[in-house]
Amino acid sequence: MQKGKSSIEFENPPIVASYASVAGKKEGEGPLGRLIDVVEQDEMFGTETWEQAESAMQKQAADLALEKGGIRRQEIRYLFAGDLLGQLIATSFGTVDMEIPLFGLYGACSTMAEALCLGAMTVHAGYGDRVLAIASSHFATAEKQFRFPLAYGNQRPFSATWTVTGAGAVVLSKEGKEGIARITGITPGKIVDFGSRDSMNMGAAMAPAAFHTIRQNFEDMGVDETHYDKIITGDLGEVGSRILLDMMKQAGVNLEQNHMDCGMEIYQKESQDTHAGGSGCGCAAVTLCSYILPRIRSGEWKRVLFLPTGALLSTVSFNEGQSIPGIAHGVVFETCQP
Amino acid sequence: MQKGKSSIEFENPPIVASYASVAGKKEGEGPLGRLIDVVEQDEMFGTETWEQAESAMQKQAADLALEKGGIRRQEIRYLFAGDLLGQLIATSFGTVDMEIPLFGLYGACSTMAEALCLGAMTVHAGYGDRVLAIASSHFATAEKQFRFPLAYGNQRPFSATWTVTGAGAVVLSKEGKEGIARITGITPGKIVDFGSRDSMNMGAAMAPAAFHTIRQNFEDMGVDETHYDKIITGDLGEVGSRILLDMMKQAGVNLEQNHMDCGMEIYQKESQDTHAGGSGCGCAAVTLCSYILPRIRSGEWKRVLFLPTGALLSTVSFNEGQSIPGIAHGVVFETCQP
Numbered sequence: 001m002q003k004g005k006s007s008i009e010f011e012n013p014p015i016v017a018s019y020a021s022v023a024g025k026k027e028g029e030g031p032l033g034r035l036i037d038v039v040e041q042d043e044m045f046g047t048e049t050w051e052q053a054e055s056a057m058q059k060q061a062a063d064l065a066l067e068k069g070g071i072r073r074q075e076i077r078y079l080f081a082g083d084l085l086g087q088l089i090a091t092s093f094g095t096v097d098m099e100i101p102l103f104g105l106y107g108a109c110s111t112m113a114e115a116l117c118l119g120a121m122t123v124h125a126g127y128g129d130r131v132l133a134i135a136s137s138h139f140a141t142a143e144k145q146f147r148f149p150l151a152y153g154n155q156r157p158f159s160a161t162w163t164v165t166g167a168g169a170v171v172l173s174k175e176g177k178e179g180i181a182r183i184t185g186i187t188p189g190k191i192v193d194f195g196s197r198d199s200m201n202m203g204a205a206m207a208p209a210a211f212h213t214i215r216q217n218f219e220d221m222g223v224d225e226t227h228y229d230k231i232i233t234g235d236l237g238e239v240g241s242r243i244l245l246d247m248m249k250q251a252g253v254n255l256e257q258n259h260m261d262c263g264m265e266i267y268q269k270e271s272q273d274t275h276a277g278g279s280g281c282g283c284a285a286v287t288l289c290s291y292i293l294p295r296i297r298s299g300e301w302k303r304v305l306f307l308p309t310g311a312l313l314s315t316v317s318f319n320e321g322q323s324i325p326g327i328a329h330g331v332v333f334e335t336c337q338p
Numbered sequence: 339m340q341k342g343k344s345s346i347e348f349e350n351p352p353i354v355a356s357y358a359s360v361a362g363k364k365e366g367e368g369p370l371g372r373l374i375d376v377v378e379q380d381e382m383f384g385t386e387t388w389e390q391a392e393s394a395m396q397k398q399a400a401d402l403a404l405e406k407g408g409i410r411r412q413e414i415r416y417l418f419a420g421d422l423l424g425q426l427i428a429t430s431f432g433t434v435d436m437e438i439p440l441f442g443l444y445g446a447c448s449t450m451a452e453a454l455c456l457g458a459m460t461v462h463a464g465y466g467d468r469v470l471a472i473a474s475s476h477f478a479t480a481e482k483q484f485r486f487p488l489a490y491g492n493q494r495p496f497s498a499t500w501t502v503t504g505a506g507a508v509v510l511s512k513e514g515k516e517g518i519a520r521i522t523g524i525t526p527g528k529i530v531d532f533g534s535r536d537s538m539n540m541g542a543a544m545a546p547a548a549f550h551t552i553r554q555n556f557e558d559m560g561v562d563e564t565h566y567d568k569i570i571t572g573d574l575g576e577v578g579s580r581i582l583l584d585m586m587k588q589a590g591v592n593l594e595q596n597h598m599d600c601g602m603e604i605y606q607k608e609s610q611d612t613h614a615g616g617s618g619c620g621c622a623a624v625t626l627c628s629y630i631l632p633r634i635r636s637g638e639w640k641r642v643l644f645l646p647t648g649a650l651l652s653t654v655s656f657n658e659g660q661s662i663p664g665i666a667h668g669v670v671f672e673t674c675q676p
Contacts, residue, residue: 107441317430
């Protein structure tokens with residue numbers, strides 16, 4: 001129940017009943033490649049547009065999560081899903097065939113955590129026995145929307161991140177003794193605006209939000225950094241991670257040992273030319289559903305604070321000179337192993 | 339708790355503790371003008387851009403809802419909020435100063451219902467004593483994003499609706515005996531795609547979703563149209579409402595008597611040149627917070643099914659030849675009067 005100022009602690013923790021990840025060729029060639037369920041070589045995913053490709057990827061991840069868990073579509077009561085595109089078109093067209101009531105979510109790259117928070121709250125309260133949390137991003141749809149035409153071949157500064165082409169889907173369930181992981185608590189985040197205005201350095205815009213939500217989690221739960229085997233941010237990348245660690249250090253918290261960033265895990269920096277790392281809703285979602293959950297399942301990591309971060313901007317607000325506020329939502333996963 | 343296939347019935351119904359509406363000049367000149375809390379004559383709301391104006395309007399509605407209810411900002415545990423703009427910038431910049439954890443939502447013009455659904459679920463489950471549900475739209479931000487530059491002066495067909503400049507904010511609370519209204523149940527909707535492709539006729543795109551959610555509500559709750567004093571859609575407008583009534587008639591349900599559409603209430607059709615009616619997240623939100631809630635409060639309407647509808651498209655999906663799917667979420671309000 002309510003814990004501290006902003007967090008929720010679940011007495012009967014919802015469990016991860018199944019999960020799946022689908023990603024593109026580049027992600028398949030990265031360090032997590034062999035862990036991702038489906039690596040699609042065609043960046044169009046057999047469709048005619050990039051947006052349709054992202055929708056197809058969401059659908060594939062959702063279908064696969066159901067299949068892996070032996071769960072029928074009809075058993076899912078609600079969908080919690082989102083993406084980066086204006087008016088969430090990847091989600092709308094990706095989930096329409098599922099015929100399941102949908103809560104469309106936007107938290108920029110923090111969306112997977114937003115979906116997991118609301119999904120866990122829903123299952124824990126008994127509003128549904130099973131729900132599905134989905135998030136996706138696609139390099140080409142994001143570049144087209146937020147930056148330059150791909151054919152323009154613009155130079156990317158080293159602080160820039162590379163939007164992950166990928167989708168992750170997680171089935172949360174109230175039932176079942178043999179969960180893959182338990183969600184024991186959440187810390188939904190508030191918007192934090194430090195006045196960053198560099199859209200080629202999203203890590204710097206998001207790090208203060210990650211800092212705030214981690215500290216709020218510690219305060220609300222009455223714990224410190226030693227409580228978690230890993231504290232995993234979504235897509236701060238190299239620059240944002242450095243800022244987060246420095247901010248933490250100044251606050252007297254040493255995160256050097258157990259911090260990990262999905263954006264720094266998903267690509268091989270030198271050989272893949274991705275600069276500061278990966279980003280996009282798909283970055284945290286794919287890393288969760290390929291690398292993180294299996295380690296919690298096996299008991300290698302007993303307790304993880306999963307903390308996708310989002311940069312809240314559009315080309316409109318950016319071009320009008322607005323700052324780039326950040327947001328980060330925290331999800332506490334614990335192993336089901338004794 | 340879980341009721342039927344998709345609905346939730348609340349044993350201890352959350353109450354509306356306070357609410358407020360803010361709207362623009364045109365809305366102030368319409369039939370609901372004198373009921374709206376604040377009618378702002380300056381379409382820029384004292385800011386420099388339309389987007390900032392929409393943000394300012396959201397903030398004003400939220401602050402006023404707190405003020406009217408004698409509630410401090412610190413007493414609100416979570417925000418559930420959204421708007422129509424890409425990456426929800428009206429919401430991000432509108433709520434940042436509140437410093438309250440935010441769940442960003444996108445359900446096109448159904449967003450107020452999505453916020454009320456999740457807010458009621460949260461309060462009922464004990465995750466927060468008070469939450470705030472907010473939705474907004476602005477004529478100029480929406481036209482700029484979805485249609486033509488205003489200066490172009492394009493002709494609008496009679497099936498087109500006029501995006502409402504307005505925001506509504508509702509404080510939901512677990513406590514207090516003297517509620518303005520109770521939320522006794524919800525029916526979250528699924529996406530329904532009838533293949534509509536006319537972006538100047540959103541009513542036709544959304545009517546099938548409204549039809550589906552109303553029928554699902556009847557089935558889940560074991561009721562029929564006589565159960566409600568009013569069944570109120572969000573912004574079907576004249577064309578969409580006619581389609582809904584016809585679809586209902588064919589299904590053997592006569593909604594002619596107790597159907598109302600916010601889009602048809604908010605403007606005076608002939609004198610205000612708004613064609614098929616009003617639309618946008620702000621349409622249902624402002625009508626709820628100026629016209630509907632007071633009538634439930636007084637007991638004039640004992641039970642209302644409030645059903646904002648959304649058309650799920652972007653200019654990208656539309657220009658790529660995709661259809662316009664619809665979604666509608668249902669919220670059951672009941673009076674607190676004996």
